[in-house]
Amino acid sequence: MPTVGFIYPDHAAEDDYPFAEQLLGPGFSLPVEHIYGTDLHAVPELLDLGSEERLAEGASLLAKHEPDVVVWACTSGSFVYRWEGAQEQVDKLAAVAGKPASSTSFAFVRAAAKLGLKRVAVAASYPEDVAKLFVEFLGRGGIEIVAMSSAGIDTAAEVGTLAPESVVDFAVFHDHPAAEAVLVPDTAMRTLGVIPTIEARLGKPVLTANQVTIWEGLRLAGTVPESVQLGELFQCH
Structure with missing residues (x-):
C-alpha cells in the first residue's frame, strides 16, 4: 500500500487529502502534517514558509507515517523560489526525508505534460x-x-x-x-x-493545486489509480 506524506502549511483546505484518500480506497494512505508560519500571500513570507528548516520540520513530523514519498503541498511556497530554487528545495527535502520528494509547483508542470x-x-x-x-x-x-x-x-x-x-x-x-x-x-x-x-x-x-499534488505523490510512488471524481488527470492512463 503506497503511503504519500504531505507537508501542508497552516490550515485551510487540508481536508481535501482525507477526502481523496476516501475516494481512492483502502489501498492508499495520504497522511498530512502541518508546518506553521504566516499565511500571507507575499513574497518574503512565502520564502520563509518554504525554507529548508520548515520543510525539514515537516519531514520529521511525517517520519512516523513511514511514507514512500514526501510532497510539499504548497504552490506559492515553492514557485516563489523560481525554477532552480524550487528544484533545490525539493532536493533538500528528499535528502532530509530520505525519500523521493516533490512540490505542488512541479506537480502542475508534470500534470500538464x-x-x-x-x-x-x-x-x-x-x-x-x-x-x-x-x-x-x-x-x-x-x-x-x-x-x-x-x-x-x-x-x-x-x-x-x-x-x-x-x-x-x-x-x-x-x-x-x-x-x-x-x-x-x-x-x-x-x-x-x-x-x-x-x-x-x-x-x-x-x-x-490539491488535485495535482496528490497525483504527483502517487506518480512518484509508482501507482496512480483511476478516479472519475478527481477529474481528467486521474483518467488519462
Whole structure:
C-alpha cells in the first residue's frame, strides 16, 4: 500500500487529502502534517514558509507515517523560489526525508505534460505579483499562459472559506477560448469535491493545486489509480 506524506502549511483546505484518500480506497494512505508560519500571500513570507528548516520540520513530523514519498503541498511556497530554487528545495527535502520528494509547483508542470497541455488559463487567488511568479514558473516548464487572472486574496485562510459554488464560478469565469485547460494554483482552496462540476461546465480539464499534488505523490510512488471524481488527470492512463 503506497503511503504519500504531505507537508501542508497552516490550515485551510487540508481536508481535501482525507477526502481523496476516501475516494481512492483502502489501498492508499495520504497522511498530512502541518508546518506553521504566516499565511500571507507575499513574497518574503512565502520564502520563509518554504525554507529548508520548515520543510525539514515537516519531514520529521511525517517520519512516523513511514511514507514512500514526501510532497510539499504548497504552490506559492515553492514557485516563489523560481525554477532552480524550487528544484533545490525539493532536493533538500528528499535528502532530509530520505525519500523521493516533490512540490505542488512541479506537480502542475508534470500534470500538464501528462495531459499534453501547451496553452492554459490561470485562475489565481493570489495578489498579482505572486500570481505572475506562477506564470513565470509555468513558462519555464514549457507551458504558454493565454490568460491570467488574480483575485488578490491576501491570506490562505480567506481562500479556505470560499464556498464550493464560488470555487466553481471562479474557475469557469477565468477560462479563455484558447486555453486547453484552466489551472487553479492554491492548496488553500478546497477543490476536490467540485472538479467534475468544473470540468463539465468548462468542457475541458481543470488542474487544481490539491488535485495535482496528490497525483504527483502517487506518480512518484509508482501507482496512480483511476478516479472519475478527481477529474481528467486521474483518467488519462
